[in-house]
Amino acid sequence: MKWYDYVVAVVVADFILANIILLLTCTPFFVQFFAALVTIFLYNLWVNVYCKFRLKMEMKDME
Numbered sequence: 001m002k003w004y005d006y007v008v009a010v011v012v013a014d015f016i017l018a019n020i021i022l023l024l025t026c027t028p029f030f031v032q033f034f035a036a037l038v039t040i041f042l043y044n045l046w047v048n049v050y051c052k053f054r055l056k057m058e059m060k061d062m063e
Contacts, residue, residue, distance in 0.1 A: 005054065012050075016042050 016039055023035040 001054075001058075008050065012042060012046050 019035045019039040019042070023032050023039065026032055026035065
């Protein structure tokens with residue numbers, strides 16, 4: 001793991017947490033819907049893009 005993995009993890013977790021708080025506390029439906037979409041998008045981006053990218057980079061470093 002590189003040092004910037006921790007920074008990226010904290011930033012993404014902060015955005016996800018902020019959107020979950022917005023989702024749970026905001027009353028207009030469209031804001032809740034938007035917050036839910038952003039949260040799902042960020043989680044999928046993290047799992048399907050960043051984690052796979054880092055796995056490829058780690059495997060490349062081992063060679």
